Amino acid sequence: MKHDIGRPLRSHRVLSMAGLLVAMAVIFVADTVTDYAVAAAGFYTAVILVAARLISARALILLAGLCIFLTIFSFALTKFGSYQVGLINSCISIVAIAITTYLALKMNAAQAAAQQAQAQLLRIARVTSLGELSTSIAHEVNQPLAAIATSGNACQRWLDQQPPNLDKAKQAVERILGDAHRASDIIARVRGLTQGEQPHKSHFDLNQAIHEVVAISRTDVEAQGISIDLSLDENLPQVLADRVQIQQVIVNMVLNASEAMADYQDKKKEIRIQSALSAPHTVQFSIIDSGGGFAAGSIAHIFDPFWTTKGTGIGLGLAISRTIIEANGGRIWAEEHTDGGAIFKFSLPLAEGNAA
Template sequence: MTTPFLPPQLWRRPGLHVMAMLLALVLLFLIDTATRYEVAVSVFYTVVIVAMAHVLALRGLMVLTGSCIALTWLSFFITRYGDLRAGQINMLISTVAILITGYLACRAELARAAAHEAQARLLRISRIHSLEGLATSIAHELNQPLAAIVTSGHACQRWMEQDPPNLDKARQALLRILGDADRASAIIGRVRKLSKGEPASPRPFVFNAAVREVLALSQAEIQRLDIAMRADLAAGLPLALADPVQVQQVIANLVLNAMEATALVDIARRTILVESLQLQDKLVFRVSDGGPGLPAGAQEQVFEPFWTTKHEGIGVGLSISRSIVESNGGHIWAEPHVQGGAVFAFSVPVAPQEGPA
């Protein structure tokens, strides 16, 4: 079993928390030193450790625990009042209490890091699962520029074999080859972005462009399943502020789910509507399908881990989608479609407009 990656810094969220911690340590040390041996003030160092458990990283918790023990012993040797034997007992009890509290806090931090690592692995599984579902579409879209490159290459060969060679036509064929190669490279780049497990990097981006890229990857699968998809993307939307790759993963997951649900009904009902709009300071993506719909009362359950209505599903896609959306400052929800089927939507924040320079 490998140890989860832990950040090397001592402080996870520096600032007022650290200042309050230092002030508390100083006050406890002064009070402990100024009181008699019989008063076990040093045991309250455990309260400081518990309070800082969600602020300090693992190494910071270890340093804090050691510092509390050192302050306890230092205070004992400086104090000159009271029963020495009672002071020794209180010092030992306080030291054991601090050690146990620090150990439990470190174990909790390790568990938190392990949970974060497990979530990252599930996120990668969800990415791969979404891409597997769109494999046919990706192959079809990639095949188009590759076939065009072959066609243009043969044309270029014919123009060059003429006597004299038709250099203008050959040059045009070569330019088409370069253009189609760039198209194929862009497709591969989009797929690589969706499959890589990089940390979140929120930045302003064009929301509708991100939607269109995902829809382009799913177009061939839509045609194969005889699904009528309509995109109603609002014009003039402001920039979104989120991680565009993660947002595209959520879009891909929702579109893939809509396709799988719609494929279960008669061809006449196989419709999907994709929308984008602005609601106050949020941009909203919404996909409505004509599938069987959600079970009664399942609007919240669908986002729970390992809850699924699919026979071969693992139930992590929507749960991870919720984590992604919420970590980017948005919200995700589901609701029944008035015409049958289901509606899934999520929101992300609008990027703040830049003021005058």
């Protein structure tokens, strides 16, 4: 969400704020040296309205607090006129400042929501014109394609060595073949998904599927200084679902978790993945990260198609994940982490005869 859209340039903002501070000083002096009957403090509302376009919500609340403090302070300093009239005028000014601030904050929030909706519409228009199917496929095969490129480069390096390291080169080619098969499986599954085809369900070990995804992602994730910690229930019964699709969902969640921590330098970056039996007939998967968590109010939208807070995101990862999990008879949801960070969970039905 880009709340800054439409805000003036930084240098312009600084100058305007300096102007507003001077205006506040003038209002304060005028309010103090004139008679109680002159309600100069009312002009603070104009300051609030101008400042609302320049500063953040929190700074605006602080500024309003300062205006109210100045109103009370100049009331205490004023020496002329009727005390009672001064008291009423000061109260009116304070109420006016508070109401103006509230309305300005509401207006800014509505404007930000409108801009967000407009950006979402633009993305929908762009993507619909390209074709939702191709976008979904492109989104999902991006990861295996990147892995193929990495293994291809590694293979080239092993072959360029003198003498060439054929064992290592062979391992890289095997990884390339594995990823290429995964990409073509994914294309078939996404095509099936968008055409309403049933998932290819089979009985499988969710822990094993998690281990494979972690093995695929680990190098990339650890290169970003992120550690992956697994806490898997060893006695987990098998689940009944489409293995390729469920792995896609986990890949999307690992990607999101690492993107949520990408900007952190000093903070500990950690992804925790858990699996557990969740009585009576389901297995539950959880992924917890130590990123920035969700922006206020965004948790209600994250599963919407084309809803993204990232400059380069499409906003499809979670929408696809939800379609997949629901098509496999499960449920997917997000929770806020009490220590910051995000938690994503999904549940899947147990394979028949495995009910706990």
